[in-house]
Amino acid sequence: MTMVFKRLNHRILILDTTLREGEQTPNVTFTIEEKLQIARKLDEIGVNMIEAGDPNVSRDVKEAIRIIAKEGLKAEILAHCRALIPDVENAASCDVDRVAIFLGTSKTHLKHKLRRDEENAIELVTKAIEHAREQGLSVRFTAEDASRTDYRFLTRICKAAEDAGADRISIPDTVGIMTPDKVRELFQNLSKELRVELDTHCHNDLGMATANTLAALEGGATAAHVTINGLGERSGIAPLSEIAVALKVIYDVDTVKLEELPALSLMVERFSGVVPAPNTPIIGENAFTHKAGIHVAGVLADPSTYEGFPPELIGRQREIVIDKYTGFHAVKSRLERLGVYLNDDQMAKIVQEIKERPTITKFRDADLIELAEKITGRNLQAEIPTKVEALIRVKCESNIYTTAIARRLKALKKINKVYEVTGNYDIEVTVIADSTAELNEMLERIREIEGVEATETQLVLKKFEV
Ligand code: HCA
Ligand code: CU
Numbered sequence: 001m002t003m004v005f006k007r008l009n010h011r012i013l014i015l016d017t018t019l020r021e022g023e024q025t026p027n028v029t030f031t032i033e034e035k036l037q038i039a040r041k042l043d044e045i046g047v048n049m050i051e052a053g054d055p056n057v058s059r060d061v062k063e064a065i066r067i068i069a070k071e072g073l074k075a076e077i078l079a080h081c082r083a084l085i086p087d088v089e090n091a092a093s094c095d096v097d098r099v100a101i102f103l104g105t106s107k108t109h110l111k112h113k114l115r116r117d118e119e120n121a122i123e124l125v126t127k128a129i130e131h132a133r134e135q136g137l138s139v140r141f142t143a144e145d146a147s148r149t150d151y152r153f154l155t156r157i158c159k160a161a162e163d164a165g166a167d168r169i170s171i172p173d174t175v176g177i178m179t180p181d182k183v184r185e186l187f188q189n190l191s192k193e194l195r196v197e198l199d200t201h202c203h204n205d206l207g208m209a210t211a212n213t214l215a216a217l218e219g220g221a222t223a224a225h226v227t228i229n230g231l232g233e234r235s236g237i238a239p240l241s242e243i244a245v246a247l248k249v250i251y252d253v254d255t256v257k258l259e260e261l262p263a264l265s266l267m268v269e270r271f272s273g274v275v276p277a278p279n280t281p282i283i284g285e286n287a288f289t290h291k292a293g294i295h296v297a298g299v300l301a302d303p304s305t306y307e308g309f310p311p312e313l314i315g316r317q318r319e320i321v322i323d324k325y326t327g328f329h330a331v332k333s334r335l336e337r338l339g340v341y342l343n344d345d346q347m348a349k350i351v352q353e354i355k356e357r358p359t360i361t362k363f364r365d366a367d368l369i370e371l372a373e374k375i376t377g378r379n380l381q382a383e384i385p386t387k388v389e390a391l392i393r394v395k396c397e398s399n400i401y402t403t404a405i406a407r408r409l410k411a412l413k414k415i416n417k418v419y420e421v422t423g424n425y426d427i428e429v430t431v432i433a434d435s436t437a438e439l440n441e442m443l444e445r446i447r448e449i450e451g452v453e454a455t456e457t458q459l460v461l462k463k464f465e466v
Helices: 032-045 059-070 085-092 115-134 151-164 180-193 209-219 240-251 258-272 293-301 328-337 344-355 365-376 402-411 436-448
Strands: 013-016 049-053 076-082 098-104 138-144 168-173 197-202 223-226 388-396 415-420 427-433 452-459
Touching: 013 240, 032 049, 032 059, 032 258, 049 059, 059 076, 076 085, 076 138, 085 098, 085 115, 098 115, 098 168, 115 138, 115 151, 138 151, 138 197, 151 168, 151 180, 168 180, 168 223, 180 197, 180 209, 197 209, 209 223, 209 240, 223 240, 240 258, 258 402, 293 328, 328 344, 328 365, 344 365, 388 402, 388 436, 402 415, 402 427, 427 436, 436 452
Parallel strands: 013 049, 013 223, 049 076, 076 098, 098 138, 138 168, 168 197, 197 223
Antiparallel strands: 388 427, 388 452, 415 427
């Protein structure tokens, strides 16, 4: 790619905290097996550090950390914990590479107490770090709520952490109130005062997590904290996909394997039940979909007219929707992709027919073929391969919350509608697969979902849009 807008003169590490911060997302919990699968995939795509959890939260969180630490992954495995000796010991017992010791450093976090408490905070942090170092662990110190911490105290406590043996310090924007300018300046100043490497961890409460994370890297941070799909407390933190792609597109910095991001995102969508909105950058359904006739004509002539970076960069494909906004070029290109070649006059008639149906938001291949048949009088259905559409009924086990399963189903690719229904079955979904083999595979995936007792599949023979 040739579009380098800015330079970063140092190495950038990616720390993924989907398993720790991400599991702090409301309504989200991962099983140990799911965590292991996520960790393996993160490692495979080249994430440098994996924050696996805080072992003091619960027995299963601790177990997941231990199992991931034993996996022999290339990434450094971290446990998060409070600045307390028993917590540090618990973290050390998980055999992780590094412990991330955190303590709230802002006035609010120090509970509005004065100087004496600042001294206590420094003492707590120093003791916890020294203890972790004695256990042979690398240490990151996190000055929680750093962005609202008095700068003088922030540098004091960070220097104390450095002297106690921390070799990384995280400066989080815990409540997401920073702006890029302010973050850049904060990191520039801290980089001058501290010897250790700095991590940035930006929350997205004002929608600025990605911009702030990049600004922190410009200011001197060497590690960016991210989660898959931007999961995390409240509005979450910077998403891995946005940071990794922005680093490539804006700075020409390579981090993880970008073409694996959609699969990873989908895996976490399934495990978490949190489905990204269609207009989510990079991994959202609409991220590379063009609609208005003028846009489509431009993109068909040269994709860069309406794309800042190509979908292939992350292993995706450009899509073009066909509805009343559509022009001649879009319909022609779609039909030709299906193997249907019409003259300009016939094509113009199809566009006219489409514009006469303003409430249809998406003309599918089958709808276009039907219009083409109407206009040409030819039986095109017989000439080209068609998709397989089916209705699948799902019965859930009686002790299972139906909506939880409905959400899982919603996250599966190719499922386009999910209904919770009355009757012998609990859920009904509609599926459009590219082939019978793909439909079969979908059925297997549905049956694998925990709590699914039985399914019944009906193949669609004919469909009428109303
Ligand atoms: C938390 C707070 C934290 C820590 C970030 C970090 C934050 O949930 O414990 O360790 O870098 O946002 O301040 O996530
Ligand atoms: Cu956080």
